[in-house]
Amino acid sequence: MFDQVNGLPVHILVLHAAVVFVPLLALGAVVYALAAPWRPKLAWAVALLGVVAPITTFVAKESGEKLYDSRISTFSPKGKEILAEHMDFGTTTFWFSLGLGVVSLSMVALSYRAGRKLPAPANVAFIVLTLVLAAGSGYYMFRTGDSGATAVWGTY
Numbered sequence: 001m002f003d004q005v006n007g008l009p010v011h012i013l014v015l016h017a018a019v020v021f022v023p024l025l026a027l028g029a030v031v032y033a034l035a036a037p038w039r040p041k042l043a044w045a046v047a048l049l050g051v052v053a054p055i056t057t058f059v060a061k062e063s064g065e066k067l068y069d070s071r072i073s074t075f076s077p078k079g080k081e082i083l084a085e086h087m088d089f090g091t092t093t094f095w096f097s098l099g100l101g102v103v104s105l106s107m108v109a110l111s112y113r114a115g116r117k118l119p120a121p122a123n124v125a126f127i128v129l130t131l132v133l134a135a136g137s138g139y140y141m142f143r144t145g146d147s148g149a150t151a152v153w154g155t156y
Contacts, residue, residue, distance in 0.1 A: 003066045003067075009067045011060060014056060017056040018053070018059075018060045021052050022053045022097050023137075023141060024053070025046070025052075025097065025100055026137045027134075028042060029100055029107075029130045029133075030131065030134050032046045033131070036111075043108050043111075046104050047105060047108045050102070050108070053100070057093055057097045061087075079151060082151045083151050089140055089144035089147055090148075092144075096140055097141075100130070100133035100136075103126065103133055110122070
């Protein structure tokens with residue numbers, strides 16, 4: 001399932017979706033958390049990204065592991081080291097994007113009704129969690145992509 005599509009590795013096809021959707025989720029969730037007046041207009045997009053971004057990171061992670069397993073015999077020791085780091089970053093990116101997705105969906109569900117405001121402590125908690133998870137998602141998405149590019153293009 002996570003191996004190939006028409007002879008192409010799934011990882012190559014899906015990683016770009018994660019590279020797009022995770023930063024969009026981070027940006028959308030931060031704006032949703034900080035700009036309460038914009039929440040009604042952003043709710044659908046943040047909810048959709050809260051589901052799609054973690055799914056794309058999961059598929060990228062799983063397909064990357066399949067790709068690694070199928071090609072492990074062709075890697076140099078240095079290549080294996082770089083790819084091990086890349087896979088660790090990918091796993092961390094998945095967990096951060098999943099956490100951000102859950103927090104975003106919870107925030108949308110609790111604040112979606114027109115005129116319904118979150119209690120101040122809950123609003124502050126959502127803001128803090130969103131900022132931490134969005135920063136972590138962005139950072140680890142960058143580190144994952146950078147280490148993957150290093151592994152593929154040999155810039156080490």
